[in-house]
Amino acid sequence: MSRAGSDAILARMMSLHPKVIDLTLDRVWRLLAALGHPERRLPPVIHLAGTNGKGSTQAMIRAGLEASGDRVHAYTSPHLARFHERIRLAGELISEAALSDLLDRTHAANGPDPITYFEITTAAALLAFAETPAEWTLLETGLGGRLDATNVVERPALTVITPIDLDHQQYLGETLEEIAGEKAGILKRGVPCVVAPQHETALEVIEAKAARLGAPLMAHGQHWHVTTEAGRLIYQDERGLLDLPLPRLRGPHQIVNTGTAIASLRALGRDEAAAEAATRASWPARMQRLTQGPLVDLAGGAELWLDGGHNPAAGMALARSLAELPRRPTHLVCGMLNTKDIGGYLRPLAGAAQALHAVSIPDEANTIPAAETAEAARAAGFETVTQAGDVAQAVREITAQAPSARILICGSLYLAGHVLRENG
Template sequence: MSQAKSDIILDRMMALHPKVMDLVLDRVWRLLAALDHPENDLPPVIHLAGTNGKGSTQAMIRAGLEAAGKRVHAYTSPHLARFHERIRLAGELISEEALTAILDECYAANGGEQITYFEITTCAGLLAMARTPADFTLLETGLGGRLDATNVVEKPEMTVITPISIDHEQFLGNTLAKIAGEKAGIIKRGVPCVVGPQPDEALEVIEARAQALGAPLIAHGQHWHVYEERGHLIYQDERGLLDLPLPNLPGAHQYQNAGAALAVLRHLDFGETAYEGAMTDAYWPARMQRLREGPLVEIAPDVELWLDGGHNPAAGEALAKHLAGLPERPTYLICGMLNTKDATGYMRPLAAQAQQLTAISIPGEANTLPADETAKMARSVGMTAETADDVTQALADIAASNPSARVLICGSLYLAGHVLREIG
């Protein structure tokens, strides 16, 4: 298959990346100025930051807005199978033709200057969204918040901060307070901010930032509560109680993300159609996604096969809790991780739920943790672990030993993307 023209341009953009990765907004502001500041022409913006759950929360907000008949732009990262997933224009993924044209324009406007891949592609997304009519724009940060390339909108409609935990320490700091300070950088003067459940150390930083800027907080545990009761999601705030279906996205950890999405929709004063749509219509691949068809399922037709892209300790805890709540079945992990992640922290909570872990290296990723290192770390937290050449071999070996196993492919969004590309 010939390479898409957009992929060729994206490859050229990679060559512009500075030799040293630094979080600054100077390069973004320079390119946005050359593009005549598209960030000032966006439909009303809802800006999301957080360590875990911001993609799922964004998906539920989008589903709710669209259920209410609104046209919604959405920007997210990273992509799983195709770059086009990052830019959704008025409800539809950007077309190859439109993406190629907007990338070409941004590449030319940048004039060969150094700029990161995320920065220049974010500018492309903003330009595409500014030129397409819509009712709302959902922007998800890539890394942090304060110096993230998406943090260029002076007056968003709302901001959202999902749960914060330790991740990307090399860029954001090695304490919850430092990381929260970076995430809280999206809070703007006088703009309401929905806050998901937070550790006390993180919440204190967020509250101080909001108070300094006069930004009203709509915080979990203070202004809104959410919980499951008899197979329903119960959301409660000062306006009353909502009794809704459980989120379409599986896992108890999605309840808090659903609560944040509902807090946004309630503040914007949408009605029951939006609230129910946020629960029933949201779709977000590689977040405890059940794989029911494709070549992997054909290899092991009796295996219960799942895919998840979580990759930090908080994600490991959420996965372990979800697995513990599923009907009893021998559970096996096929795990590939990046060498920049806390692999033992991720795997430690999963040890009690997994009968065995099969480690693989992530295909095509320079920063993959080698399979034998992943297996070694799994053993260090008490798991039985072995290695395999790839997902196919790992799954076939598991199915041969236990045909009715539950298998979770996990550890990285990059591995999840590889799997989704492989199964089409």
């Protein structure tokens, strides 16, 4: 195979399977065997699953471990601006040269055999992690857990389950119990698991699976607690109480994610890393204030924010985040994919914003057309709804009407990625 840039190789990988998602581990096991089983040669693994908060929690665990001087590999998905964001080697995003070589080798090992894009790129990441020295490996599931391509490590050091809610029902099941069963598939015999706050039905599924496997649980509300008091984060478990600064990541839901990260670090024996987990972590497109770039210039005196949440729980979390900010006229610019529950996402936000501009997500075949998003917004309770040709047009129209508005671009990580690329 001739050497090519990573984009060209990734494009070839997209054609290896007719489906984007086809949950099974058979193809991954075959490719990992062809690569010499890199999953058996990884630094100690922390494996994360859940519906919401995986990325933020992983970023906080990584910040804490790195503050202790450890080198940390991290795998996450999807990316926002560039694929390289998915693979962090010993603390640094993978370089273009290293990524191209890695993908080329993985593609050659697979040959023409069917395999999904996520499966083959996950195998590539595991190969990179096995070949690069580090103290830890952080693996975030892409979808579900039991049949996720990351679920190939026989004995991780720790598993983590962030809040579970309804999402991806067409793949994971229609009920919380079914979805929780898939997420709990990352539990391993005898391996401890940190569990974030859960709906009671989801927690029961996790507890039952843990009992069968003899996997010790450290569950929120039972073994650890987190709250805020007088502008501080208060974390408590059986080993004591921590009084810490509020997390750098914004929003009340980040309090839960911070507590989950601290519980994970303490389970790993990194008690001293708790404060750094809260204050050093960064994670784009999670209630992110944009402060420079062409879109910010276009907004003028208006605040410009970006969030990639896309399910009903994310809509509720976003509404709570907006409620905590200083009062200011708030306008949403929203675009979503047709695989998401748009009504469930928008209903909590109807009382948190004055108006909504609906957009289609550029270059996404599964985008909901702006007209349908506008219709869904009216049905969800928004009184002032407008369609815009793109995000820039929406920002111009909003600032012309309300020069000091708060503008929140939201609804999809794919829309957020487009915004970050366009905004530089």
